[in-house]
Amino acid sequence: MKSKTNKKVIKAAKETVFYLFLTTLIAGMLLPVYFIISLSFLSTREAYQYPLPLVPAIKTDMELGYGERGYLLSVWDRIDKEYQTVLDTADLEKMEYYIKSQLGTKITEEELLIETSRLENSDEESIFFTKPRALLNNYDTFFTVTRDAVPALIRSLQIAGLTILISLSIGGLAGYAFARYIFRGKDTLRFSVLFVRMFPGVAIALPMVFILAEANLYDEPLGLSLIYSVGAIGLTIWITASIFMGIPVSLEEAAQVFGASKFQAFMKVTLPLALPGLAASAMYIFLGAWNETVAAIILTQFKPTFSVVVYQTLLGASGQVNLAAAGGISMAIPAIFFTFFLRKYINRMWGGVKV
Amino acid sequence: MATLEIKNLTKKFGRKIIAVDNISLEVHDGEFLVLLGPSGCGKTTTMRMIAGLEEVTDGTILIGDVDVTELPPRKRNVSMVFQNYAIWPHMTVYENISYALKLKHMGKSEIDQVVHDVARMTKISELLERLPTQLSGGQQQRVAVARAIAVSPKVFLMDEPLSNLDAKLRVSMRTELKTIHASAKATTVFVTHDQSEAMSIADRIVIMQGGKIVQIGSPEEVYEKSADLFVADFIGTPPTNFFDVELKKTGETLHLVHPHFDLSLSPKNAALLQGYDKDRLVLGVRPENILLANEQAKIMSTTVLVVEPQGSHQVIAFKLDENIIKMVAPAQPKMKTGTTIHLNFKQEALRFFDPDSTLAIGN
Numbered sequence: 001m002k003s004k005t006n007k008k009v010i011k012a013a014k015e016t017v018f019y020l021f022l023t024t025l026i027a028g029m030l031l032p033v034y035f036i037i038s039l040s041f042l043s044t045r046e047a048y049q050y051p052l053p054l055v056p057a058i059k060t061d062m063e064l065g066y067g068e069r070g071y072l073l074s075v076w077d078r079i080d081k082e083y084q085t086v087l088d089t090a091d092l093e094k095m096e097y098y099i100k101s102q103l104g105t106k107i108t109e110e111e112l113l114i115e116t117s118r119l120e121n122s123d124e125e126s127i128f129f130t131k132p133r134a135l136l137n138n139y140d141t142f143f144t145v146t147r148d149a150v151p152a153l154i155r156s157l158q159i160a161g162l163t164i165l166i167s168l169s170i171g172g173l174a175g176y177a178f179a180r181y182i183f184r185g186k187d188t189l190r191f192s193v194l195f196v197r198m199f200p201g202v203a204i205a206l207p208m209v210f211i212l213a214e215a216n217l218y219d220e221p222l223g224l225s226l227i228y229s230v231g232a233i234g235l236t237i238w239i240t241a242s243i244f245m246g247i248p249v250s251l252e253e254a255a256q257v258f259g260a261s262k263f264q265a266f267m268k269v270t271l272p273l274a275l276p277g278l279a280a281s282a283m284y285i286f287l288g289a290w291n292e293t294v295a296a297i298i299l300t301q302f303k304p305t306f307s308v309v310v311y312q313t314l315l316g317a318s319g320q321v322n323l324a325a326a327g328g329i330s331m332a333i334p335a336i337f338f339t340f341f342l343r344k345y346i347n348r349m350w351g352g353v354k355v
Numbered sequence: 356m357a358t359l360e361i362k363n364l365t366k367k368f369g370r371k372i373i374a375v376d377n378i379s380l381e382v383h384d385g386e387f388l389v390l391l392g393p394s395g396c397g398k399t400t401t402m403r404m405i406a407g408l409e410e411v412t413d414g415t416i417l418i419g420d421v422d423v424t425e426l427p428p429r430k431r432n433v434s435m436v437f438q439n440y441a442i443w444p445h446m447t448v449y450e451n452i453s454y455a456l457k458l459k460h461m462g463k464s465e466i467d468q469v470v471h472d473v474a475r476m477t478k479i480s481e482l483l484e485r486l487p488t489q490l491s492g493g494q495q496q497r498v499a500v501a502r503a504i505a506v507s508p509k510v511f512l513m514d515e516p517l518s519n520l521d522a523k524l525r526v527s528m529r530t531e532l533k534t535i536h537a538s539a540k541a542t543t544v545f546v547t548h549d550q551s552e553a554m555s556i557a558d559r560i561v562i563m564q565g566g567k568i569v570q571i572g573s574p575e576e577v578y579e580k581s582a583d584l585f586v587a588d589f590i591g592t593p594p595t596n597f598f599d600v601e602l603k604k605t606g607e608t609l610h611l612v613h614p615h616f617d618l619s620l621s622p623k624n625a626a627l628l629q630g631y632d633k634d635r636l637v638l639g640v641r642p643e644n645i646l647l648a649n650e651q652a653k654i655m656s657t658t659v660l661v662v663e664p665q666g667s668h669q670v671i672a673f674k675l676d677e678n679i680i681k682m683v684a685p686a687q688p689k690m691k692t693g694t695t696i697h698l699n700f701k702q703e704a705l706r707f708f709d710p711d712s713t714l715a716i717g718n
């Protein structure tokens with residue numbers, strides 16, 4: 001009896017430790033994600049505060065008084081719990097700009113005029129007013145200030161699409177050959193396909209610049225997708241070969257016996273069965289091409305990819321972490337969308353393969 | 356329907372592996388022929404060459420007098436039940452059966468008719484809209500058979516179609532396949548490594564070993580007149596008992612002398628051995644041809660080692676030197692381990708084999 005309860009206690013303790021471990025692990029992975037999402041909604045002023053606010057404010061409390069040069073603008077600080085003076089100016093245009101860009105808050109010049117006349121007409125030394133935050137301000141700024149952002153986004157989509165097309169058609173066929181045929185040098189080839197991936201992108205980038213320039217593909221989406229395909233084809237061969245190996249040859253042979261040509265058998269039997277796996281490879285290829293930055297920096301000049309633009313936001317003169325965060329999130333959204341879209345599609349297909 | 360003729364068929368994989376070695380055989384119109392042999396003897400390879408899935412190294416394949424040796428599978432008019440069924444998992448049962456008919460440009464209503472006909476024949480009418488993953492092994496097997504008979508092939512090929520079923524289902528499917536064959540009257544080549552399956556289902560059996568054909572005959576022929584030691588051993592459970600014996604002549608009678616018995620042969624058996632000039636041979640006796648005898652008629656006595664009751668009969672095992680010998684006796688009287696028994700052989704069922712060539716002697 002006693003040992004039974006003991007065992008229960010030990011089991012419960014074990015489970016607790018396990019879930020604690022799991023929670024820590026998940027938290028460790030999710031924390032940076034949360035951090036960057038939250039950061040992308042913070043105003044510039046908040047983004048450079050210490051400690052950093054955990055959630056973005058949805059409104060801004062402001063105090064307007066008289067200063068030495070004109071009006072004195074103070075902002076309620078959620079951390080220090082007091083109004084802090086941020087601006088002393090008579091220029092309302094400047095004040096409006098400051099509120100918009102630094103405080104990420106919506107205000108119009110008329111509204112500002114109303115507030116100042118309210119101050120003039122009152123007996124108080126200062127008046128208080130509250131305006132809603134423009135939560136998407138960083139995103140707005142990112143796409144308007146960074147002139148390249150939208151064309152770069154389109155370019156990145158193009159590149160990812162081209163990379164999928166090239167890698168999947170070449171890699172998929174090669175994977176099929178690896179799975180179905182015995183040929184001389186198969187093992188060597190299988191290994192050398194991975195060999196390509198052993199070299200970091202930076203290491204081969206310089207020779208690539210010359211090769212692409214020679215082919216008139218430097219600073220072109222097609223050039224970059226060719227470079228990405230070099231690595232992606234290797235991976236695709238490995239993934240698709242194992243997919244095709246998992247589809248019994250006898251299914252194709254049965255189709256041939258029952259009246260199909262070799263090509264028909266492939267199209268009607270093997271390809272549909274491989275689709276979930278091919279979709280999974282497409283997903284990996286997309287993520288690889290979409291997120292790649294280093295080679296893109298070296299291999300583009302006037303036509304940067306989206307990842308390069310985000311990177312430049314972080315470095316450039318306008319370098320603001322909250323803007324970069326908004327760029328990063330904008331970059332993650334297509335990747336997340338694509339992944340979930342494909343996943344849903346993959347899981348819907350004859351219930352078999354799970355990714 | 357048609358005949359199938361194979362002439363001097365050979366298949367080599369690479370230079371060294373000879374999977375099928377110069378075999379010739381003929382399958383009659385509507386016949387149920389079974390290719391039987393141990394694993395690796397070349398049955399599947401033979402079947403795949405007939406279907407066109409494997410290139411022929413040498414030889415000819417004729418289906419209804421048409422040389423199909425070089426034709427692709429789709430032009431041979433054969434159909435096949437694969438060992439793993441090879442039902443297309445992304446198509447419903449209906450689509451599986453109708454795919455081949457569609458490729459033949461058959462009309463929609465005609466296809467519907469055929470699908471429902473074969474579904475009725477194979478008892479899968481209720482399953483037509485299901486996907487293969489929703490079927491049991493036995494049902495998948497039926498779908499594979501239905502798909503194969505739907506195309507009304509000239510030759511119907513089956514590669515160990517029952518080996519993935521559980522023992523009970525396997526036996527009942529045997530009977531059903533036989534019934535389906537009787538109504539479809541398809542020229543059939545059926546591959547198996549299970550000799551009891553072959554015996555129960557075949558019109559004729561082709562026994563293969565090491566890529567070669569060792570015997571072709573009806574189930575009775577291969578059982579009673581096994582062509583060599585391999586067949587005698589392979590066919591029948593328990594297998595044939597073998598005794599190394601010395602051939603001696605005293606006066607007019609021939610004797611087979613073994614450390615444990617001295618058997619004088621009947622004139623008929625003696626006649627069989629007339630042309631045989633060696634002084635040793637292998638005597639083969641099927642378990643049911645070892646008889647319990649009384650004191651006077653016995654040729655040897657021994658003690659029972661193990662008894663395996665089988666209901667209708669009992670299998671009695673005993674030991675001669677290091678060899679275990681098995682015999683089949685009526686269920687009554689019940690035998691017990693340790694009992695002394697007296698034995699004799701059924702003269703007209705004895706088989707003699709040449710120890711060097713392993714071939715049967717006489718006939």
Ligand SMILES: Nc1ncnc2c1ncn2[C@@H]1O[C@H](COP(=O)(O)OP(=O)(O)O)[C@@H](O)[C@H]1O
Pocket residue numbers: 368372373374392393394395396397398399400401
């Ligand atoms: N594709 C192949 N490559 C090389 N050897 C093969 C191949 N297919 C079969 N074999 C060999 O040929 C022989 C006969 O095989 P198989 O016809 O499958 O035998 P069974 O069906 O009677 O078990 C075996 O020794 C097997 O190893």
Ligand SMILES: [Mg+2]
Pocket residue numbers: 395398399400
């Ligand atoms: Mg086989």
